[in-house]
Amino acid sequence: MSKNKDLLDCKRGIVRFSHQGKVRYGLVSGGKLRLYEGSPFSGGQPGKQTAPLNQVRLLAPCRPSKVVAVGLNYKAHAKEVNKPLPAEPMIFMKPSTSVIGPGDKIVRPAISQRVDHESELGVVISRSCRLVSPEQAKDYILGYTCLNDVTARDLQARDGQYTRAKGFDTFCPLGPVIALDLDPTKAQVKAVVNGETRQDTNTSDMIFDVYQLVSFVSQVMTMNPGDVIATGTPSGISPLQAGDVVAIEIQGVGVLSNPVV
Secondary structure, eight states: OOOHHHHBBOSSSEEEEETTTEEEEEEEETTTEEEESSTTTTTOEEEEEEGGGSSSSSSSOOOOSEEEESSBHHHHHHHHOOOOOSSSEEEEEOGGGGGEEOOOOOOOTOOOEEEEEEEEEEEEEEEESSSOTTTTGGEEEEEEEEEOOOOHHHHOOOOHSSSHHHHTTTEEEEEEESSSSSSSOOOOEEEEETTEEEEEEEEEGGGSOOOOOOHHHHHHSOOOOOOOOOOEEEOOEEETTTTTEEEEETTTTTEEEEEOO
């Protein structure tokens, strides 16, 4: 089993974790974990108290009231599924009940014959965000995390829309950290299944960049502190089977690994 420090690939980041029966937020920097007094989403700041990073259980790094996801946002993925490039972002939502953390099990529903991984960069919102411009968007972003937009592909095709296919419990792994210093315009995003790389693309292939997406979503709905935007998946989507272990790896963030049952 990997140690927590081996799962993180950021200079500074915020984790949410369980330790000694309590759930806390912490700031990871230089391999050290400093505990927050309160929550980073309500004005809390890191205090003097520390905890051993490798002895805590990492959880999903935030508790979003909603996850707003973006479909078809990589040029190569649009080509892969033989669809034209969209003129504006196509958004849908994943329920908060789909969110799980590092190491938690992705449960394949019996009703689906094909469940796919989708590696994505997740944008974590820091404060109430409504009607912002792309130029203002950076001021509303706390940081970035790994996200797996797990999808029942056969149900997506059958329904013609995304709610059921992407809304099952456990279908939104998040973590392991909210990276605070990432450049989201040139991050490498990978999906690795049982040690085999399935997806490996740079965010520079995005059709709409992170700041455009935050702005676009904010024109539609208010994003609350801790809400997440899933920025789309690159090419290379493939099915998951029970017994697989799928890892989403983002350079400058870390590794989000989950078993499939």
